[in-house]
Amino acid sequence: MSGEFAGPAMKRLLLGMICALALAGCSKEEPASPQPAAKPVAERAPGDAKAGQKFADTECKSCHGEDGGSVAPGIPHLAGQRENYLLSALKAYKEGKRAHAALKVIAEHMSEADVRNVSAYYASLPAVGLGASRDAAHTSPYERGKARSTTCSSCHGEDGNSGTPGIPSLAGQQAKYLIIALQEYVRGDRKVSPTHAVMRALSPLEMEAVALYFASQTPGERPVPATGDASAGAQLSGVCSGCHGAHGVAADSSIPNLAGQDFNYLVASIKAYRTTRKREKMRLYITGLGDADIRNIAAFYTVQKSRPAEKAQTMVRDLTEKCDRCHGVGVEVPGMPVPKLHGQDRDYLMMAIRAYRDDRRESTTMHKMSLPYGDSIIEGLANYYASQPAN
Ligand code: HEC
Ligand code: HEC
Ligand code: HEC
Ligand code: HEC
Incomplete structure (x- = not known):
């Protein structure tokens, strides 16, 4: 039915919208209780943060910064990120489950020990998220829509x-x-x-x-x-x-x-x-x-x-309450490497959520969570987390 006027981008948007609506209806549902990862992600040997720093200084600093802070929009902050998540992310790049031009060659050539060391290093750094209120005004698509609606209200x-x-x-x-x-x-x-x-x-x-x-x-x-x-x-x-x-x-x-x-x-x-x-x-x-x-x-x-x-007034807030069941400050989900989002780079967050929704990034958990959202809601979620103090 939508085929008669929907291009692929529009279809995605519409899909997003459909589900955003469905979502309002599902908001009372409990999210599936987090399933432990099938295999332990990390070898248990502890990483050597000092060796990791050396490695990072030559291989990673140009993009992830001296202090683990992103040097440009679209690149994630790594400082203070959870070690188990860094391990699982690097492993995903190494195994090709997650693909990005910037990391393909680097990750392939990292040894298991490099991965452990560099993860230990970034996890040990103090979080750098600016937590500034940049774009916080656009946290709510409702407010944004309200502002834009003034050109319509005369009629x-x-x-x-x-x-x-x-x-x-x-x-x-x-x-x-x-x-x-x-x-x-x-x-x-x-x-x-x-x-x-x-x-x-x-x-x-x-x-x-x-x-x-x-x-x-x-x-x-x-x-x-x-x-x-x-x-x-x-x-x-x-x-x-x-x-x-x-x-x-x-x-x-x-x-x-x-x-x-x-x-x-x-x-x-x-x-x-x-x-x-x-x-x-x-x-x-x-x-x-x-x-x-x-x-x-x-x-x-x-x-x-x-x-x-x-009920768009509270849509983003209601969603973040759901997200925080896994991503909340201080929340640990046993057996599941969950990344910190607070203070993360805004453009990176937006790209990441879209990637799950559009099937460009694999995660059974996140796929279920992010499929539903239209782009303006994704933007709202990204703005919200990016503007929170890093933890
Ligand atoms: C098979 C489903 C279907 C049935 C049955 C149907 N409609 Fe619709 N109707 C639609 C869809 C889909 C649209 C939106 C189409 C569009 O985008 O122009 C629509 C649009 C409309 C609109 C335009 C609304 C607006 O805000 O511009 C009116 C009025 C309307 N329908 C009245 C009726 C009436 C009266 C009947 C019964 C005699 C009817 N429809 C039967 C599916 C249906
Ligand atoms: C050329 C720039 C560049 C270099 C060099 C680089 N990265 Fe990245 N890194 C990125 C970008 C861009 C992303 C986001 C990729 C994506 O969307 O999957 C990323 C993502 C990551 C992630 C995933 C973070 C998350 O939150 O999911 C980790 C972990 C990571 N990089 C570690 C490293 C390490 C360790 C090095 C050095 C060995 C390194 N990167 C070198 C640009 C770079
Ligand atoms: C100068 C008056 C005027 C302004 C300003 C205006 N509209 Fe309209 N709008 C109309 C009229 C008249 C119609 C019915 C036209 C028709 O029959 O196709 C309409 C129809 C619509 C419809 C179709 C409704 C339906 O049920 O199918 C939508 C949606 C809409 N306008 C949205 C907007 C938005 C959003 C804005 C602001 C960005 C806006 N309009 C600004 C006069 C206006
Ligand atoms: C059931 C637990 C759970 C819930 C609820 C959840 N997530 Fe996640 N999220 C995860 C896991 C696990 C990952 C890591 C997946 C991977 O490795 O790709 C993740 C990854 C992410 C990432 C990628 C971060 C990065 O550094 O690459 C973003 C962004 C994200 N989630 C946003 C959200 C948002 C927004 C919500 C709410 C709408 C949400 N998540 C709800 C478990 C969850």
Whole structure:
């Protein structure tokens, strides 16, 4: 279904969004209790930090810094990282389970003893994470979306509740659907209106953030419209409810909520599927409907009560609480080398989480954890951890 307008990047974003939504629903679930690693990762012989320093000074310093601090965005800090994690990371590079151009040759040529020594060395250094509040303002995609939404509010209402006939409410709308709609306008798949030039100014991250912001607003209730017969509409809405929900609140985040939507907009958008809007599925369901039927159905959905589709206000915070069950300060998971994230380089964190999500980095644990997130949520998570004091 998404194939008709989704490129690979968009598909990933959408996948991220789907699951971000699923995630809100799963938030009460306990994460699978951490499974001990199949094999002990490290040989038990202790590393020699002094020998490790010598090695690091010649082989690693140019990127990981004199003090174990990254010399450039995208390179991780190693100082104060857990020894068992450093061991397992280097082993992963050596064995080709984790690949990166910068480390391929170096890791292949390191002996087991080099790996132990250099791990002991970096683990012994005091953590260097700046813990500065750089980008902390972007910790929340919700706040970012709110800031960007000001260009929309003159028409769609401050909180996305439109009071202008013909202009749709965005409040409480499904986040994934909002992104699809924005993409359709930008690509010209819907009738383009000059007023929507503002959408082109949104980066993909901002689009996601704006969608999350509006999806999290509480939709208002609407009075009975002057025309249309809601109870006749209720009869006709049976065929719609399989996708749009019995009362116009969809279970699938790519399908728009219709409940509480502006009456004129509903009428116009249903009719648009006869002409300018391109969804074959929708076209199929509305072909048999006359104008009076359409007004009745619109009246029915307009007076239904909707609810916010998202809770983006606390999404990043709620997630970090889950992450901290393994990554929290002072938390040790027996048998599992878990890296410290607090104070880590922001760009590196972002790349790492995306790598798990996109299957470019292997980890059964992290794969499960990071698959769900859209890019703006990943950015929020990275900003949060990067801005925390290193421990
Ligand atoms: C040319 C730059 C460069 C050099 C030299 C280099 N690294 Fe790295 N290192 C990186 C980059 C970039 C990454 C992130 C790679 C990735 O995304 O997998 C990294 C990642 C790592 C990681 C994984 C950290 C984590 O948090 O998962 C370890 C451990 C590491 N390097 C150790 C070393 C050691 C030890 C040396 C010297 C023997 C070394 N590196 C030399 C650039 C370098
Ligand atoms: C000048 C007024 C105006 C501004 C500013 C505006 N919109 Fe709209 N928007 C409209 C109108 C009118 C429609 C309905 C157009 C149609 O029928 O295709 C619409 C439709 C939409 C839709 C489709 C809703 C649906 O249910 O399918 C989305 C999503 C949307 N706008 C998002 C935005 C965002 C995000 C911004 C700010 C970046 C914005 N709009 C700015 C007037 C505006
Ligand atoms: C097979 C699933 C399906 C059925 C059945 C269905 N729809 Fe839809 N509907 C969709 C999808 C998917 C979209 C979004 C399409 C798009 O992006 O343009 C949509 C969009 C809409 C929109 C546009 C909403 C907006 O905010 O712009 C309206 C209005 C609508 N449907 C009304 C109906 C009505 C009325 C019926 C029953 C007569 C119906 N739909 C039956 C899947 C369905
Ligand atoms: C069940 C325990 C667990 C939970 C919960 C968990 N992680 Fe992890 N995480 C791990 C393990 C184990 C690794 C090391 C995997 C590897 O070697 O690639 C890891 C690695 C990472 C890395 C790579 C760090 C580096 O230095 O390369 C990042 C980033 C990360 N996790 C972020 C998160 C975020 C964000 C969350 C919450 C959304 C989270 N993790 C939840 C266990 C967990």
